[in-house]
Amino acid sequence: MSSEKKSIKEYKPMIAMAGIIIIVQLVALLLATPMVAEDMMAFEDPDSASNSILYIIAILIFTFLLLMAMKRGMQWIIQLTILLxxxxxxxxVFYALLSLTEMSIMTNNAVSVTIALILTGLLYKFPEWYVINTIGLIIGAGASAIFxxxxxxxxxxxxxxxxxIYDAIAVYKTKHMIDLAEGVMDLRLPILFVMPKHLKYSFIRDSFKKEEGEEREAFFMGLGDAIMPTILVVSANIFLTxxxxxxxxxxIPALGAMIGTIAGFAVLTILVxxxxxxxxxxxxxGGVILGYIAGVLIGGTPLY
Incomplete structure (x- = not known):
């Protein structure tokens, strides 16, 4: 096998990961309109910058609680919280989608709850990588659309x-994000996307403990890496009416944000x-913000 072919093969999982990001963004855009119609907004005033501060504080508190639970061996609390x-x-997500039909509110509630519980049960009993990825796509798109x-x-x-800034500090400086990711991976929860390097890979059987120099059998990307840039994609498409x-x-600004996300991911891939x-x-x-600005300039629209 030539070095060129080997290089292309090595990049295939990362290309597939980029595809997952694009799917999350497209589904989030589709969900946004019915979610607006159903008044699923998380904040009363979308223009208040204090909402961003509250979001950051919530993330810090949640991360702290997860780390404390891990240190005390209370993984069941983490698992229960995330599954809920x-x-x-x-x-x-399913309520918003089914609201597009002529289904009654009562029936919609019943069907949406049933589907959510069935998928959560499947995740708990059989957390294989394709189950993790499928449910990750659903909640990633849903969370992105809501925010x-x-x-x-x-x-x-x-x-x-x-x-x-927080992610850079948490990975490069304090390194607590790496510890958190490794600890939560053992619980096989959909807070990350898994892209195997070969089809025989099993997320359930993976111990995640590798000797120094030993390669992992799959690439992993945190769910937040798909959700956070997608929030701007959805926001640009909703608020620039x-x-x-x-x-x-x-x-065009939302499309520019999508392209910027993939450009940022390409740079990230090279380093990973x-x-x-x-x-x-x-x-x-950084990529999604620059892409959004480029889309604004190309489309000749207001910046916000």
Whole structure:
């Protein structure tokens, strides 16, 4: 096998990971309209930058509680909390989708709860990588849509900038994000995407404990790396209402934000392929913000 072919093969999982990000963004855009119609906004005032601060504080508190639970050997609390959050997010996603039908509110509630519980049960009993990825796509798109319709452009940009700084500190300086990721991986929960290097890979059987120099059998990307930039994509498409929409679906600033996300991911991929853990949000959030600005300039629309 030539070195060129080997190089292409090595990059295939990362290309697939980029595809997952794009799918999350497209599904989030589809969910945004019915979620607005169903008044699923997380914040009352989408223009308030204080919402971004509250979001950051919530993340810090949640991270601290997760780390404390891990140190005390209380993994069941982490698992229960995340499974409840996953189930609730999936309920909102399916409720929003089914609201597009002529189904009654009572029937919609019953069906949405049933689907959410079935998928959560499947996740608990059989957390294989394709189950993790499928449910990750659903909750990733759902969370992105909810916060995208809840925060206008400026609060989102503030949020993404602060999160990029926090992620860099948590990965490169304190390294607690790496410890958290490794601890939670053992619980097989959909807080990350898993892309195997070969089809025989099993996420359930993976011990995640590798000797120094030994390669992992799969690539992993935190769910937040897909959610955070997608919030700006959705926000741009929802709050810039007077801009030209391609095919009536997406405006140019939102499309620019999508392209910027993938450009940031491409840079991140090059560094990850060198074998060292990287903070994803500085690249992804930076890419989506620059892409959004480029889309604004190209489309001739207001910045916010």
């Amino acid at each position: 959050a996953v189930s609730a997010t999936m309920y909102y 995208g319709i809840s925060l206008s452009i400026i609060p989102v940009v503030v949020l993404l900038a602060l999160l990029a 007077d801009t030209y929409r391609i095919g009536g679906f997406i405006n 392929m060198k074998g060292k853990p990287q903070a994803g949000l500085p690249f992804l959030n």
